[in-house]
Amino acid sequence: MPGQSLTVELHRVTDDIFRTFTWSRVGWFAYWGSVGLCGYGWSIAGLLWIQQIYSGLQVTGLNHPVMWGFYITAFVFWIGVAHSGTFVSAILYLFHARWRTSIARAAETMTIVAVMTAAIFPVLHLGRAWRFYWLIPYPNERGLWVNFSSPLIWDAFAVATYFVASVLFWYLSLVPDFAVVRDRSGGRQRAIFRRLALGWSGTAGEWRGFRRAYGILAAIVTALVVSVHSIVSWDFAAAIVPGWHSTIFAPYFVAGAILSGLAMVLTLVIPARFLLGAQDYVTVDHLENVGKLIIVMSLILTYSYVMEAIFSVRDDRPFTRSTFLFRVTGDFWPLFWTTIACVSLVPLSLFRRRVRRSLTALFCISLLINVGMWCERLMTIVTSLAHDFDPSVWGTYRPSVFEWTIVGGSISWFLFWYLLLIGHIPAVPIAETKQNLLESHRG
Amino acid sequence: MADPARGRSAGVLAVFDDRRRLLNAIHTARMAHIEPVTAFAPAYDEELVEAAAGPSRTIGAMALGGAIAGCIAGFALTIWTTAQWPTLIVGGKPLLSIPPFVLIAFETTILMASLGAVAAFLRRAAVSRRDSPAGHEPAFTDAHFGLLMRCDGARIPEAIELVREAGALQWRVV
Structure with missing residues (x-):
């Protein structure tokens, strides 16, 4: 029977992916143990935040002139991590890169959780956190004089839009998969997934609508990949601070965001494919492709670093040159050289095929890239503030235990929500995997 | 039956x-x-969809409609809000400054376009289900x-x- 082999393969896809979120007893304990541990981690950070609200921002290392430190660095870092999820799921979708299917769900979920994590930090940075809603622009009912020319207001719009569009994009791709789970489960799980599947029955009309809406959303979200991190970069570039006031910042930030996000995808997916037993779907070939993208992004960033150095050294004004030299040789030189080592040099090892196909190497490189990207964000923010125009107000910055703990807690917060989400949805897109199968059968 | x-x-x-x-x-x-x-x-199958599904322009149209509404809303919010304090001095810059407002209008355009596309998808799915109320078999999602x-x-x-x-x-x- 010609159709039987296809049917068997389609059925196997359903079975295999369905199995990724049905736990064995050991798996169940490991999963909930990890979730609990992460919950404990961010609870500790939460307690310190309460103490920080009670005592004020004096408990942080923030000072004059370094008024932005770990918290704003964390905001930029997590927003950057979010970008790669969209890059993998939307841009590669528009380019018909079929291999993206296997990691798209993990990347999209990462996007949502990373934006959730990033959005906390502007609030954490507020002395009076309960007035966070002042960040949200609305007509001038309270005499706040919302300044629509301020990049901080652009940020509020950009991040909110990015979150909503990413959630819609993520949920839309899940609707057919929720229907698969609904039709294979019973009891309370079935009742939940019946609601989530929105009555999906797989008609040709539904598929046409799905395809069209998904394509439109992919195009829309692609525009956001470029715009959101450009706007985040303008938080800095719009200010006339040496080391920030540069036209290269927008593309430089976008490339950095995609690099850190790709690295985070590897950090999350490599262990997850073992834990979820999805090795047949998330193959070494797929991870190798992520490695190739990392090389491209790393080279773009290295080019940006070189250009920034040339602009700074050849600048007629002494301030930019001075700030650059401060970055390279001043108080924060370890940040600069760690960035160069982890973002520009370490990824070069991926030119070797053997390294790209070694999961241990990929995992270690992905961790190092994220360390490098964190250092780069911190260096960019802190060194320019610490070494401004006027030598009489130059300063330095040492993060306090509050900042270390709260930023560390944000990793727990990120992993907590990521594990919760990815553990309760099909971790690999079922419908899209089947679509690839249908297309390969059609030739 | x-x-x-x-x-x-x-x-x-x-x-x-x-x-x-x-x-x-x-x-x-x-x-x-x-x-x-x-x-x-x-799963999505192009030939099958062409053979069995009617044309669909609603989703694109609603996304476009959302985009236009979002663009208008973005400019309206910024311009009307700014117009409430005509005497405010903002460092010599024009109070009603279109270039920064474009950024906000861009974001609201994107936001409303995505909401429009998803709303149209939900509507189309509901119409499709209404036309085939007794059609679903669990085997079809498998x-x-x-x-x-x-x-x-x-x-x-x-x-x-x-x-x-x-x-x-x-x-x-x-």
Whole structure:
């Protein structure tokens, strides 16, 4: 029977992916143990935040002139991590890169959780956190004089839009998969997934609508990949601070965001494919492709670093040159050289095929890239503030235990929500995997 | 379940394990003037969608409508809010400054376009379900394909014969 082999393969896809979120007893304990541990981690950070609200921002290392430190660095870092999820799921979708299917769900979920994590930090940075809603622009009912020319207001719009569009994009791709789970489960799980599947029955009309809406959303979200991190970069570039006031910042930030996000995808997916037993779907070939993208992004960033150095050294004004030299040789030189080592040099090892196909190497490189990207964000923010125009107000910055703990807690917060989400949805897109199968059968 | 003997308007739902047979069945049904209501598939299949789904311009139109509404809303919010404090001095810069407002209008455009696209998708899915209320089989989300045809009760045996000859695994009158 010609159709039987296809049917068997389609059925196997359903079975295999369905199995990724049905736990064995050991798996169940490991999963909930990890979730609990992460919950404990961010609870500790939460307690310190309460103490920080009670005592004020004096408990942080923030000072004059370094008024932005770990918290704003964390905001930029997590927003950057979010970008790669969209890059993998939307841009590669528009380019018909079929291999993206296997990691798209993990990347999209990462996007949502990373934006959730990033959005906390502007609030954490507020002395009076309960007035966070002042960040949200609305007509001038309270005499706040919302300044629509301020990049901080652009940020509020950009991040909110990015979150909503990413959630819609993520949920839309899940609707057919929720229907698969609904039709294979019973009891309370079935009742939940019946609601989530929105009555999906797989008609040709539904598929046409799905395809069209998904394509439109992919195009829309692609525009956001470029715009959101450009706007985040303008938080800095719009200010006339040496080391920030540069036209290269927008593309430089976008490339950095995609690099850190790709690295985070590897950090999350490599262990997850073992834990979820999805090795047949998330193959070494797929991870190798992520490695190739990392090389491209790393080279773009290295080019940006070189250009920034040339602009700074050849600048007629002494301030930019001075700030650059401060970055390279001043108080924060370890940040600069760690960035160069982890973002520009370490990824070069991926030119070797053997390294790209070694999961241990990929995992270690992905961790190092994220360390490098964190250092780069911190260096960019802190060194320019610490070494401004006027030598009489130059300063330095040492993060306090509050900042270390709260930023560390944000990793727990990120992993907590990521594990919760990815553990309760099909971790690999079922419908899209089947679509690839249908297309390969059609030739 | 409709009773074919009573001659009411009814239909046949057939299950296939091969998409090629399903496409043939759709073609044969059209030749016999039996209208396929819809086809079912476990994944997006371009040929199947072309054969069994009507045209769809609503989603694009609603996304565009959302984009236009969002753009207008973005400019309206910024300009009207700014217009409330005409005497405020903002460092020598023009109070009503269009370039920074473009950024906010861009974001609201994107936001409303995405909401419009998803709203249109939900509407289309609801319409599709309304047109084939008795059609769903769990096998269609797993690995099988399906065809729902509408015909007079008197033509039910003909429709069954049609899907049987086309190679359907099973069928039922709905």
